[in-house]
Amino acid sequence: MGVDITAVIVDWTELENISVLERERALIEAAEPDNYDGSLDEGWAWLPPAPEPFPAWCARYEFVGTLGSFKPHFWAGERWEAVREHVPADLRTALDTFLAGLTWVLPGTDSDPQDEDDAEFWYDAMWVYCPPPDVLALTQAWAIAGPQLQALREPFDFHAAAPGKWVGTFEEFTSLLHGWAEVVAEAHHRGWGIIGLPI
Secondary structure, eight states: OOOEEEHHHHHHHHHHHHHHHHHHHHHHHHHHHTTTOOOOOSSSSSOSOOTTTTTTEEEEEEOTTTTBBBBHHHHHHHHHHHHHSSSSSHHHHHHHHHHHHHHHHTTSSSOOOOOTTTGGGGHHHHHHOHHHHHHHHHHHHHHHHHHGGGHHHHHHHHTTTTSSSTOOOOHHHHHHHHHHHHHHHHHHHHOOOOEOOOO
């Protein structure tokens, strides 16, 4: 069994009204209520205002073809590592910013977890922790990167393609990027943040 990721957008004001030590539990319960059947394969599982049992402060996104697994997101980062030095500088910078704000570790940065004894770092257990101001930066990065994605096709096919493996084709790579772009756009539209839960 591998690790999972559930991407949610969150009303940050509501989140901050929850005790720090209770936030992870509250988020998991909001993202996966007991009577949610998980029948949606892709897109928004719900959007506020939502019917019961979903809260109005949290919305869940399902990525196409991932079945909730973190592996495609990891491998998208690996494919980007293989191709990033072979793309125009403005596109590289924009996608570095976009992906580093989500599930990819920017080369040369410290990825060590924070001090686990500090309750303020409750979010260490999250795959993604992106408050609203950071969402704005991702929105701006995508505005540059999104229209240029076709420029990635040739370098991706030459340097990163691995057909039959996780995110092994250009189409799979860009499909995952577009999924994250939809999450970022909806969070930005609402003034919310983004969290990737390990469920």
